[in-house]
Amino acid sequence: MAKKVDDYVLPIHLKDEESGEEYELDFSRETVKFAERRGFKPDEISEFPATRIPELFWLAFRKNHPRMSRQQTDALLERMGGLSSDAIARMVQLYGQAGYSGLIKDEDEKEDDGKNVTVTLEL
Numbered sequence: 001m002a003k004k005v006d007d008y009v010l011p012i013h014l015k016d017e018e019s020g021e022e023y024e025l026d027f028s029r030e031t032v033k034f035a036e037r038r039g040f041k042p043d044e045i046s047e048f049p050a051t052r053i054p055e056l057f058w059l060a061f062r063k064n065h066p067r068m069s070r071q072q073t074d075a076l077l078e079r080m081g082g083l084s085s086d087a088i089a090r091m092v093q094l095y096g097q098a099g100y101s102g103l104i105k106d107e108d109e110k111e112d113d114g115k116n117v118t119v120t121l122e123l
Contacts (some may be wrong), residue, residue: 008097009090009093009094009097011024011025011026011064011094012024012025012026012060012087012090012091012094013025016076018079023061023064023065023068024064024065025057025060025061025064025091025094026060026063026064026094026098027059027060027062027063027094027095027097027098027099028063028098029098029099030063031059031062031063031098032095032098032099034059034062035059035095036099040052040055040056040059042056042092042095042096045088045092053077053082053083053088054070054073054074054077056088056091056092056095057073057077057083057091058070058073058074059095060091060094060095061073063098
């Protein structure tokens with residue numbers, strides 16, 4: 001499940017024309033842990049869109065803009081008129097990319113391909 005360079009999902013860039021502010025929406029493993037501790041589950045987005053889409057949007061700000069409050073991101077989302085299904089899908093991909101990064105190894109990778117691997121696993 002590890003992402004190869006070709007499979008890397010690029011962050012989303014957002015510009016608020018009203019304020020001139022620019023944002024980079026992305027996730028890190030720390031922001032995914034934060035979301036998981038709060039009970040966020042990306043597979044619930046289609047089941048609970050009214051709560052999960054705004055929450056996903058807010059969480060996407062946490063890596064690069066941790067001071068953005070939920071009220072600020074909710075207001076921004078409302079001014080945008082919502083998110084496209086492509087934007088939601090990309091955020092879910094970014095979330096997954098960060099969540100699995102360094103935890104699940106691609107089966108095609110050799111054990112010694114890792115950076116300074118000092119622990120090996122035999123099955």
